[in-house]
Amino acid sequence: MSKRKVRIATTSLAGCFGCHMSLLDIDERIVDLMAIAEFDRSPLNDKKTFTRRCDIGLVEGGCCNEDNVHVLKEFRKNCDVLVAVGQCAIMGGLPVMRNAIMHSEDPLRECLDEAYTTSKVLNPSKQIPNDPALPLILDKVYTCAQVVKIDYQIPGCPPSGDTLWAALTALIKNEEPTLDYALIKFD
Amino acid sequence: MSDKDHLTLNIDGQKITAKRGQTLMQACDAAGVYIPRLCDSEGLEPQGSCRVCSVKLNGRVVAACTQPVVANAHIESETEEINRYRKDLVSMLFHEGNHLCPICEASGRCELQAMAYRLGISQAAPHPYLEPVRPVDASHPDIALDNNRCILCGRCIRASRDVDGKHVFEYIGRGIHKRIGVNADCLAETDASIDDHAMSLEVCPVGCIIRKREGFFAPVGERLYDTEVIGRDIETQQPHHHSLHKIEVKQIDPADFPPFNKDDNGDTV
Ligand code: SF4
Ligand code: SF4
Numbered sequence: 001m002s003k004r005k006v007r008i009a010t011t012s013l014a015g016c017f018g019c020h021m022s023l024l025d026i027d028e029r030i031v032d033l034m035a036i037a038e039f040d041r042s043p044l045n046d047k048k049t050f051t052r053r054c055d056i057g058l059v060e061g062g063c064c065n066e067d068n069v070h071v072l073k074e075f076r077k078n079c080d081v082l083v084a085v086g087q088c089a090i091m092g093g094l095p096v097m098r099n100a101i102m103h104s105e106d107p108l109r110e111c112l113d114e115a116y117t118t119s120k121v122l123n124p125s126k127q128i129p130n131d132p133a134l135p136l137i138l139d140k141v142y143t144c145a146q147v148v149k150i151d152y153q154i155p156g157c158p159p160s161g162d163t164l165w166a167a168l169t170a171l172i173k174n175e176e177p178t179l180d181y182a183l184i185k186f187d
Numbered sequence: 188m189s190d191k192d193h194l195t196l197n198i199d200g201q202k203i204t205a206k207r208g209q210t211l212m213q214a215c216d217a218a219g220v221y222i223p224r225l226c227d228s229e230g231l232e233p234q235g236s237c238r239v240c241s242v243k244l245n246g247r248v249v250a251a252c253t254q255p256v257v258a259n260a261h262i263e264s265e266t267e268e269i270n271r272y273r274k275d276l277v278s279m280l281f282h283e284g285n286h287l288c289p290i291c292e293a294s295g296r297c298e299l300q301a302m303a304y305r306l307g308i309s310q311a312a313p314h315p316y317l318e319p320v321r322p323v324d325a326s327h328p329d330i331a332l333d334n335n336r337c338i339l340c341g342r343c344i345r346a347s348r349d350v351d352g353k354h355v356f357e358y359i360g361r362g363i364h365k366r367i368g369v370n371a372d373c374l375a376e377t378d379a380s381i382d383d384h385a386m387s388l389e390v391c392p393v394g395c396i397i398r399k400r401e402g403f404f405a406p407v408g409e410r411l412y413d414t415e416v417i418g419r420d421i422e423t424q425q426p427h428h429h430s431l432h433k434i435e436v437k438q439i440d441p442a443d444f445p446p447f448n449k450d451d452n453g454d455t456v
């Protein structure tokens with residue numbers, strides 16, 4: 001019986017999808033990757049749920065709403081190794097800028113007002129989106145490690161294709177994903 | 188060589204000659220041996236506060252920037268133990284402030300970030316992000332202060348006091364509440380000027396002192412530390428690949444172009 005393929009799941013929480021786009025920057029190496037790995041739950045194949053337990057979970061983005069927390073917990077439950085990919089997942093990234101208004105008495109209100117009511121951005125109704133289908137926004141942005149245990153992190157905004165490749169191949173080989181100097185970037 | 192004015196140091200097995208009266212850091216710099224540092228900057232009085240320059244001198248940990256050279260010095264610098272201390276110190280600085288590198292205009296030329304790269308900090312530190320609430324002072328017409336990125340190195344204090352002869356900056360508060368203050372209610376009310384040495388790009392190692400309207404002048408790939416490791420200039424005694432400063436590009440005068448002589452079909456007219 002041949003060895004089974006490594007199962008990888010990916011998700012984008014409060015991220016911009018740049019980290020997923022960067023994964024595609026491994027270019028033709030994706031052929032080598034698909035020879036040894038298969039994707040389970042991932043926006044890359046549009047699978048919305050886990051079909052079985054995965055070896056590696058790649059998480060882009062931190063948590064800014066309750067759905068992000070729910071998905072992140074599912075990933076922790078279903079993945080042996082959980083990796084925070086990119087600055088958003090690691091330290092909140094761009095969305096975490098809203099935590100800077102935490103000095104306010106009512107930070108979330110101030111954030112929403114700034115975005116929808118008082119700002120000069122065109123929003124004629126001045127309404128704050130409140131559809132029941134929308135996940136509730138959290139009081140502030142949380143990093144992945146503040147919500148679940150994270151095993152490794154791959155820095156960058158986004159990490160380059162080469163960085164992702166180096167880290168991913170190490171993880172597939174069951175090695176520590178140490179990155180060479182040229183591959184460590186925080187932006 | 189050992190005489191009245193000189194002595195020999197042994198650093199990581201390499202013998203270098205130092206002048207008496209030099210600090211370990213000065214002697215190593217002159218010999219092309221780089222010791223990581225953050226609060227020390229050429230031309231400013233050393234202050235010995237960040238401890239990133241920690242080395243072992245005859246078995247004891249000392250700050251290389253303030254420690255004078257001594258006879259029979261056996262120094263350990265690039266060892267696993269010392270680099271582990273340095274890694275911890277640098278990653279704690281990231282966790283103590285609010286360092287959002289993707290939106291920071293110092294990114295790529297920031298000494299804190301470059302030091303993290305040099306030390307190979309890629310995995311999570313065991314420390315929580317403290318996410319302090321710190322003010323931004325954008326009152327001055329030419330300068331902004333984003334305290335979220337301040338690492339309290341004190342370089343601005345020494346530059347303003349000792350080079351500019353002003354006292355724009357000072358430490359206020361203690362312990363975890365210690366921060367940089369200005370000697371008025373806000374920067375605009377001080378005698379700070381964009382031409383002060385304290386406001387130059389050499390002084391603030393991070394993106395706290397911001398020169399307005401100058402940010403992001405160097406594209407990614409051409410920033411100071413995009414192509415070289417911090418300390419390479421000392422190790423190789425060669426200048427940096429890229430400038431810390433904006434290089435004035437000569438504007439092209441449209442009159443210098445030859446007249447456009449093709450019609451819509453690409454035929455010469
Ligand atoms: S780390 Fe950067 S590229 Fe990745 S999701 Fe966040 S903003 Fe996008
Ligand atoms: S000051 Fe340096 S470490 Fe801090 S956010 Fe800016 S680039 Fe990153």
Ligand code: SF4
Nearest residue numbers: 337338340341343391
């Ligand atoms: S403002 Fe810059 S130079 Fe001054 S203490 Fe903070 S980091 Fe150092």
Ligand code: FES
Nearest residue numbers: 235237238240252
């Ligand atoms: S450089 Fe020596 S203590 Fe900071």
